Amino acid sequence: MERAEMHDTPKTDTRAGGDPILRIEELEISFGPTSVVRGVDLALRRGEILALVGESGSGKSMIGRAILGLLPEPGRVSRGRIRFDGHEITAPSSPEELRLLRGRSIGLIFQEPLSSLNPTMKIGPQMFEAMRLHTDLTEAQIRARALDMLRQVRLDRPEALLDRYPHEFSGGMRQRIMIASVMMLKPALLIADEPTTALDAVVQREVLDIMEEVARANGTSVILISHDLAVVARYAERVAVMEKGDLVETGTTRAVLADPQHAYTRRLLAAAELGAPDPVAGRAGAPLLRVENLSVDFREKKVLGLFGETVHHAVRDVSLTIAPGEFVGLVGESGSGKSTIGRAICKLTPKAAGRVVFDGQPLDQIGAGEERHLRQRIRVVFQDPVSSLNPRMRIGRIVREGLRHDRSLSDTERQQAAERMLEAVGLSRDMAARFPHALSGGQRQRVAIARALIARPDLIIADEPVSALDVTIQAQILALLKRLQADYGFACLFISHDLHIVEQLCARLYVLHKGRLMEEAATPALFASPRHPYTRRLLSASPRLERGEKGVHLAEHILPGIAGDDLAYYDAMRPEEPYRLIDLGAGHRVAIRGEQAGPPVR
Amino acid sequence: MFLFVLRRIVMSVPTLILVAVIIFCLVRALPGDAALMMLGGNIDDESTLEMMRRQLGLDQPLPVQFLAWLREIFSGNLGISIRTGQPVGALILDRFGVTATVVLLAMGTALIVAIPAGLIAAHRHNTKVDYAIVVLTILKLSMPSFWVGLMLLVLFGAILGWLPTVGFVSMSQDFGLGLTYLILPVTSLALSEIAVMTRMMRAGSLEVMNRDYITHARAKGLPERQVLWRHVFPNAFAPTLTMVGIALAGLLAGAAVTETVFTLPGLGKLLVDSIYGRDYPVLQGALLFIAAIYVVTNLLIDIAYSFFDPKVRLS
Structure with a gap:
């Protein structure tokens, strides 16, 4: 201020x-x-x-x-x-x-x-x-x-x-x-x-x-x-x-x-001001998804050196949970490994270590048939609505594809389901006959959401779903997601680099930096008292507009005492260095250096 | 850089040995009998034929023949031509000299013409200049190159009488005279390459010209000439360079049609003659040499690439 x-x-x-x-x-x-x-x-x-x-x-x-x-x-x-x-x-x-x-x-x-x-x-x-x-x-x-x-x-x-x-x-x-x-x-x-x-x-x-x-x-x-x-x-x-x-x-x-x-x-x-947050809290009971100590490595073969390879640790020892019907945010800069976590959950990227338990079932131990079934229960919405829709398929077919596994449905039934779904995401039925290039970015992202939701999944992994869109469209898509959640009751892992977008939707947030979890907390707690220096830097870098007595003005997070040394330490942290999360109570957990005894002082 | 070249050369040895095996098998699979051809083709006397085969080493089992050939390869002279009795290595180098002269001159000419032509066409996109260049290249591409060669011979050789039509004189013997024998074949080859490369260069430049860094170069106030040469050309040339590499290797391996039209004693002609004559040592040697040309040309192109694309690191 x-x-x-x-x-x-x-x-x-x-x-x-x-x-x-x-x-x-x-x-x-x-x-x-x-x-x-x-x-x-x-x-x-x-x-x-x-x-x-x-x-x-x-x-x-x-x-x-x-x-x-x-x-x-x-x-x-x-x-x-x-x-x-x-x-x-x-x-x-x-x-x-x-x-x-x-x-x-x-x-x-x-x-x-x-x-x-x-x-x-x-x-x-x-x-x-x-x-x-x-x-x-x-x-x-x-x-x-x-x-x-x-x-x-x-x-x-x-x-x-x-x-x-x-x-x-x-x-x-x-x-x-x-x-x-x-x-x-x-x-x-x-x-x-x-x-x-x-x-x-x-x-x-x-x-x-x-x-x-x-x-x-x-x-x-x-x-x-x-x-x-x-x-x-x-x-x-x-x-x-x-x-x-x-x-x-x-x-x-x-x-x-x-x-x-x-x-x-x-x-x-x-659209830019983003009114009061209205997060989607989950239902009580056993978590829908449990990710335990997940690590993902990228190996790069040294081509002409013939032997040996360089290993890049994209994700290190990350654990997270999502309750049924809960919106959880995963926040970090590009290169922080947040998309990789999403991909590893749906088995699009192999894990180096750790396990993923979905609805009580460890995903490593299921057979091919069950895996097909599972893919209907976890669906993905990607960032780029241009490249995630096949340009040679009509919208109707793109959405319908989500039901291909269900043999009990006739083609007409699938078509009707697709049209109903298009209406549910705010598009008209006759869009089904069009090709993706005839749609705007916001419309395409609605199609991607329709495609993900048509099979009534339990979990949506939304990887930066609004980052490529204009602000007014962003607000519409966020509102749409919220409305659809109320209707369909799915849970969502919302991956984003924008703290204020996840603040709108998510009940809990995980902050990721260089493949490691820095902080985990309920959204209001994270915004009110961020404990990790990295979270603070992220917060203070995101401007937002706020409505005050004299109309809208620019709000800034005033965060005293960013511990510069600590931050430099995490920036330079090497993959093999130890880190652990300690519990501050009420689900608020923060990463500390391996040798530290307590949380970073304020 | 030095290590890169060394490693590539070492790595090409297994490739070339594999190629040698394949060449050897294919050549032996050719119908016909070298001994019979040597003796004129109609000998009934089985014992003479047998003696000829023994003399040529063809009576040995195939693996033994192959090992003998490998020994020849490593000694460097690649064996003796069945037909002429010359060492194959010397023969190939002699003929390759002719081909290389023609091809390198043609390729150089083509680049000198095609690069500016492509750049200008792209710079003047959708103007008369652009249309003219595009139409000319399409016209050339739709004419068979041997026909263009023949027409050049008819016009400059027969009708105008400016240039010789048949034969070849080495430039090392008589530079001026040698050059006159080269002009037509070089022009003929260059025209084809100009057409292909101008189109590549134009397409590459058009793509690059839409990039932000070109607009940015203009926003710095650079004059168009500098924008084209310093910013468009290095970025647009990489795809053309790949084409140059493929074309160069192909042509060096024997511009057989051109050599036939202009009666040049080049590598392509040697290859064709040795196939008809079942001259196994020459045929094998020439094929292996061609494989080596491809290896070396690719290496050179990769090195050249690193100058145009800094992301390509030679390591």
Whole structure:
């Protein structure tokens, strides 16, 4: 809260003064006969950070590209003008005028850090080339500036880094390299197009903090394009909201959050704000699923070395339980092993050790026939609704496939069941005849849910089911899951990197880090008093909007005394090092170092 | 790098031995009798034939013959040609020199033309330049290469009389004259490869041009020429390189049709002649040599790959 308030008061007027550096007037962008952006007016002052918010397809990225004069074919500016610092972007005196602005005066940072660096070029040359082009500095000066910039984005040992290729870095590091290479030229305007969408909460926070810091230090104006209002609200003085090509609302961040004027903004806020949690508690009695001391290793054969292999411990000694009808959250960053646990439960990935007991039956000891039956009782919903539906099958058949095992049903009965199921997930019956490509992301995920539920399973393993969706759609899918649970009574292992999503649904949470359980607790207890330093870091990295007396505002978790040493210890922990969970009572368990006697002190 | 090459060479030895066994069996399975062919093909005298077989070592059991051949392989000269009496190793190297000259010149020419052509076509996607390049490559691809070769001979050799039509002169004997004999076969081969590689290069470039890092390179303010050469080309060339590797090995192994059309004394021609003449030592030697060409070319392409794709590590 301290931080939100600090942002609220002084920044709005004092920092961003003077003439606008960028002025967009009645901008219309068309692809052939269809316009994707219509009548947009925007102005940006020097040093100001503007958040351009909207769902996919709202045209927000196209505005960013138009400012650079780099609209993808066959897009073009069909009406209106863009003026930047005395230059007419939409009517340049020559193509050269525009080209010289790019990089030197206007920088661009892209969404996907994995694809925005040239994979065949070392980091150094990629950073140097724009400097060579736009400045008269010597090679040594350019190099020194690059190193200085890399230090500013908090990368260690920058000298070694220049000689390496992009694939040797993680997504977060690449995005920091990107920021360094773009901000090195001290552009007057930075366009950041979903700069952290592909990253985890913790990394996202780090990268955006660094970006803001560097931009403010250089007086750079920023257009921060994002679909996530909660994420950008922290950084921007003003917000502009786009819906389907129209600019529906602009205003100071505080005003837009507190008193949104447009219905769409209100919907966006309602989706992002995530009202009071309403977790799905389980029924009493024997647990439906018990995972005991599960370990999973990935072995990588040394191909040309002929002998030996490297073993990667993806999951180490993880135990968890799910009661019948209970929603349990499994939370962690990418690479933490959370998906692997889900896959190991349904025997899609072999275990190295441990056992999985489903409904009193150890899954290792059942025969092939029982296993087929079991697959009807545990179903999976995957993250990517695009690749998890067979593109050559009609929706009806995709959903119907879930009933293929049931020989007692005729084809017509299956078809009818599929259609009923489609209605249950909020789709119309005639969708059955369509192919997946004709559906939106949210609709596809509904199909995936219908396919999972048609066999009336006892347990659904939902692996990041809403991560690929826009916020308003996310809220709809979460509500759908909750409603379906009330109707069908299934339990769910909800795997996610987003704490606030699992908070909405799950009665209990497991926090995973580097393949180990860090903390286990009832959801309210975990949010109220997180005990493990890793959980605290995860919590403090996830922004969220809260409804207060004066409308919606940005809420932050204030967590005193994050034990830095402890965290560093867990970050660097080697797979063979001991760790154990100790019980704090009321089902709250927390990991401690092997030699520690008690829980981490607060 | 050195270790990688060494390991690959050591690993290729079992491959080549296996290939040698297969070649040996296949060649022995060919219908016909080398001794009979040696003696002119119509000898009734069984004892003369028998003597010939003994002289050629064909009276021995097959495993013994195979071991004898292996000994020849390791000694390096691969045996003696039944027909000409020359050492097979020297014969193959001599003929391979001709083939390699033609093929490498053609491939070099093809790359010099095809890479810029493909890049330009992709850069000018859906413009007249692009259409022209695509139509030309399709036109070339739909013409049989021997026919193009013959037409080149007719035009430049017979009608215009600029270049010789028949025969071959080694460039080491007379560089200028040798070159004139090479121009037509090299052009003929290069045209085919240009068509294939331009299309590969264009397709690869089109895919790469949609990537974020290309837009990003433009957003840095780089001029188009630098965007194309520095950012598009290295990324788009990898698939083309695979094609180059396959084509190069195939052509080095004997551009038999081209060599026949232009009457070049190359490896392909040697192979065809030795099949008709049942010249077992030459046939076996040539086939084994071709297998070795594939091994070496693949190795070279893998090494070249590591320059274009940093994710490929030679270890």
